[in-house]
Amino acid sequence: MVSWQSMVVIECYAISDIIQAMILVVDASYVATRWRGTLLTMAAAVVVSTFNIVLASHLSWCEGVFATVHFFAFVPVLFGLLIMAPKPSAAEVFLHFTQTGGTWPDTSLALFVGQVSNLFVMLGSDGVAHLAEEIEDAGVVLPQSMLWSYYVNAPLTLLMVVVYCFSITSVEK
Secondary structure: OHHHHHHHHHHHHHHHHHHHHHHHHHOOOOOOOHHHHHHHHHHHHHHHHHHHHHOHHHHHHHHHHHHHHHHHHHHHHHHHHHHHOOOOOHHHHHHOOOOOOOOOOOHHHHHHHHOHHHHHHHHHHHHHHOOHHHOOOHHHHHHHHHHHHHHHHHHHHHHHHHHHHHHOOOOOO
16 A cells, blocks of 8 residues: 555656656746645645546546557657657767766666666556456456566567667757
8 A cells, every 4th residue: 555655656756847847848947946846746646636536437438548648659759759869879878878967976876766767667567466356367367467567568668768868868968
């Protein structure tokens, strides 16, 4: 139960970070302070909770719509990055590591911390585990669903990380 609640908080925090990043893209004079991030996190929690309460009877339909949009938005975003983003060489991507602007004591630690957001994609098997009480023949269906969740998400996560690595250039340029 505690892990489920902490995931909701992490997701609301990620929503607030994304909102602030989008504001920074549009308005370079915006200052992303901690109190704004906190308020945006609380607002995201209120919106998500209200959505789940008001649309409780339609959640399965909404999840289907979100999954469809997510799937069909994944491909254009990746191809957009592949086509439009400046490309460093493979040697620069895989052999040259820098840490600019961070205060991590080690570049390898900064690298692993930066990939945490991509690992959220791999948590699909956790969501499947919560369905055990609601499905027939859970002893067979649940392990199969967990494996299929991993089989689908692992290659897509790897693809996303590689495309991001080839699309990100130096912040100083």
